[in-house]
Amino acid sequence: MTIAGYWAWSVWDPQDGAFHSAQGAGGLGFAFPAALAAAIATGERTFAVSGDGGSMYSIAELATARQHNADITWLIVDDGGYGILREYMTAEFGTATATELARPDFAQLAASFGIPAHTATPDNVGEVVAATFDTDGPAVVVLPAVLKMFAPTHL
Numbered sequence: 001m002t003i004a005g006y007w008a009w010s011v012w013d014p015q016d017g018a019f020h021s022a023q024g025a026g027g028l029g030f031a032f033p034a035a036l037a038a039a040i041a042t043g044e045r046t047f048a049v050s051g052d053g054g055s056m057y058s059i060a061e062l063a064t065a066r067q068h069n070a071d072i073t074w075l076i077v078d079d080g081g082y083g084i085l086r087e088y089m090t091a092e093f094g095t096a097t098a099t100e101l102a103r104p105d106f107a108q109l110a111a112s113f114g115i116p117a118h119t120a121t122p123d124n125v126g127e128v129v130a131a132t133f134d135t136d137g138p139a140v141v142v143l144p145a146v147l148k149m150f151a152p153t154h155l
């Protein structure tokens with residue numbers, strides 16, 4: 001449940017891979033633990049995408065990822081808060097309230113668990129994520145960026 005996930009749910013082609021989303025149930029915090037379980041169960045690298053808000057629901061799983069040396073890449077899109085709610089409120093009322101969040105430095109937090117962490121930009125995030133697929137064990141990629149909603153998802 002993050003803006004990048006709404007885009008992916010609508011337009012991302014997983015090609016030979018599988019794709020799971022919490023879009024139906026709508027619960028924040030699903031992506032990382034679900035992808036972690038898949039990585040451990042299959043032995044194949046998985047890729048999870050969360051927002052900064054949703055990632056805070058499953059930070060503890062960084063320890064699980066480290067402990068099992070799970071082949072997982074976790075992309076955290078950090079837009080400073082509950083971005084989709086910010087966008088809804090601003091569109092409807094011209095301003096948003098209670099959407100801006102105090103939050104950790106996610107790269108430093110991941111590194112403190114002994115997990116390699118990278119900070120990316122919108123221009124190089126594809127390369128940075130792809131490079132983690134050639135590594136062993138968990139990796140975290142943080143993308144500081146404000147993404148816009150894929151509007152047709154919400155019509």
Ligand SMILES: Cc1ncc(C[n+]2csc(CCOP(=O)(O)OP(=O)(O)O)c2C)c(N)n1
Binds near residue numbers: 002003004051053079
């Ligand atoms: C368990 C749970 N709590 C609250 C919500 C309501 N909710 C839906 S999206 C959202 C904001 C998520 O923020 P973030 O993870 O940072 O993603 P962004 O919208 O910024 O891309 C919230 C609070 C929810 N869907 N599930």
Ligand SMILES: [Mg+2]
Binds near residue numbers: 083
């Ligand atoms: Mg956010």
